[in-house]
Amino acid sequence: MAISMSSVDLFDEAYALDPFPVWDALRETAPVHYEPDTGLWLVSRYDDVRAVLLDTDTFLPDNAMDAIGRFSVQTLRVLARAKFALPPTLASNGGESHAGYRRIMTRLLNAQAVTAAVPMVEQVVGECLDQVGERLDTDGVCDLATTLAQDVPLRVLLRLIGLERQANDVGIDNLARWSDASLELFWGRPDAGRQRALACEAADFYSWLRELVTRPGPQEDTLLGALAAHRLPGGEPLGVAETAAVLYFMIIAGQATTRQMLSIMYRRALAEPGLWQRFADEPGSAQPWTEEVLRREPPITTWRRVTGRPVTLRGVDIPAGAPLLLMLASTGSDPEMFENPEQLCPYRPNPRKHLAFGVGRHRCSGAELARMEAGVMMRMTASRLPGLRLADTSSPPEMLGLLSFRAPLHVLVERG
Template sequence: MSAIPVDSVDLFDQGYARDPYPAMAALRENEPVKFDENTGLWLISRYQDVRSILLDPENFLPDNAIDAIGRFSVPTLRVLARVKFDLPQTLANNGSDSHAGYRRIMTRLFNAPAVAAAVPMVEKVVAEALDDVERRLAADGVCDLATTLARDVPFRVMLRLLDLQSAVDVGIDTLSRWSDASLELFWGRPRGEREVALAREAAAFYAWLTALVSKPAPEPGTLLGALAAHRLPDGERLGLNQKAAVVYFMIIAGQMTTTQMLGTMCLRALREPGLWQRFAAEPAAVAPWTEEVLRRDPPITTWRRITGRPVTVSGVELPAGAPLLLMLASTGSDPEVFDDPGQLCPYRSNVRRHLSFGLGRHRCSGAELARMEADVVMRMTTARLPRLRLSARTAPEMLALLSFRAPLQVLVERG
């Protein structure tokens, strides 16, 4: 591993996105709590520091978790204002006493029995997606798994689990475009006309969601039904903006991150000689390997917190209100916790000790669903297409946003 100056880290650079490990190692070793002038955030890169922060929601607040990185331009603000775009405190950005109620809704939808019961449905969705992959391979000789299998399966699964499929009147292409635009708008560095164009897509998404949650008499047991029945601690019903914010977050967080996870896993498995074929022959090997990919290459690479009072982290004094960037991907490669972290070792004793799904009060509600989807997708895809190989035409570009990293293309062909 080559040493690099800590000051040279650019979290949005394509070079960093392709190979962030040297920069993360330099930060952990030399400056584990570093102020980043490009983002205005304090970078926290060591495992123990991040773990302690996640487990201390009283002193490290989640209020800034989904804020835009920088200030929007006036034209962008006007676009968002036209649809009354608002993301009030609900799930990831909620440190108040109302968080527990929102969390219970998610737990009921994604608890272990619900995930186990969903396996046949997920297998059916994956089989249908693989039919599409095979059609594309037959017609074109190549297929991009990142924009077909890895994208479509999480969308279809999420809509069915949330019982939204009958209420959704737009296609996956539209939902994906809206979600991509929202990620880049809030976690990227768009400027000028690009920022305004992304805002238009995010606004269209939000307006559609507002109409969706406004529909009368949603079915009990569905997400919309649960939101309609939910009461805040003061007894008040949820407003339209609160319901829209929950669904906005669930579609993006529940689908896009799983899409990015599956794209990364497919690319890694295809790059490792013989691994794809091994999974076809030994499907039980998929689950432990999946855990290691989550440790080393999590789809959510960072997450944010803000200090609620003056604190000291790794010897650095931080004032109240200091915005922090918890480098989740860096913690998975911390040699103080994981021996030989650059190697994927599926049967390491602490294979599930990573922080890729967060920890504590705000741990990802869909963690077990994501694990199950990854297992089903990898098992079924390798079994059905055991001779699949990565095309030499696969572009190396990565999604390079503040908190999200994944291959933009996984072009495959038959071997």
């Protein structure tokens, strides 16, 4: 039965738990839908979302990093004391400096670098699996979302960008907590007290980054070294704010969304009869399956753009300056693009046509790294722990339900 499109509560717990009926209804009955509660224009069909992402002259990225809610005076004061600032660098940069920032990311995370990193990733996964095994032996249960899925992407990213040693000063648990707080602060709807607490975490994170930026002599083969050597189109070096903004974005985007992706994949794989054993018996089956989960249930559910001029989408007139919410996750279930989209079919003829990583000049720089990590982790975990099973299936999982991010908060497992 079709649901009413008079209003969509993007922060409702029921929506976070099962958004598929809403996505289906939007595509079928209101592919361009104005949501008065947030002031966002929701765009949900594959062709429209792809066209918007590719047309960076008409649909600008300027609002990509804007907070969805209004900050209180107390929150603003907390951020101001930390000199918190996010000037346009990557996701929200539609200017001529964007290409230079992208080249830095490409050098660090291109296909050759990702391939070379496979042995390192396998080593990190093996070490983290040892810890998971010990916890299962001791406690009988382990939460993959807060252990394996959290630790591997963060440790891998820190090594790749050359911040592993510096991160030891604060610990990866703090970095993970700071990242989560930042996501909730900018993409959630916390009340005033919660907002201020989140701002304190984000400010601590940013203050640590500013301190890193001002340390002398970063190594040339690290992200800090590349940013220190980089010059803007006018020839001037990056300031502290620009460098800190790149680090802030990269540390969050480079691991938090991968953790969310892995949490979805672990829960999906362990809930489907026979699939986990197949991963153990046929390690090569894990990679194409992860691509299908990215299509159907990506961790980044939406992304934003703003119209640079009046436009018409699907016969709907949209004024200049209107904020769009591109329903990335909805596009993966568009039957006009994917046959039987509700089914996970690992060997589809168009396995990488989904928009989980975006498309065009702002496509996710870490897409190949995320793909590789997912494949390695699924096959290695199934091989090491072939009898693993979900520990509690009696109730629906508690979900992270932010404007642009969705994933189970816990994946409790036990040995079979």
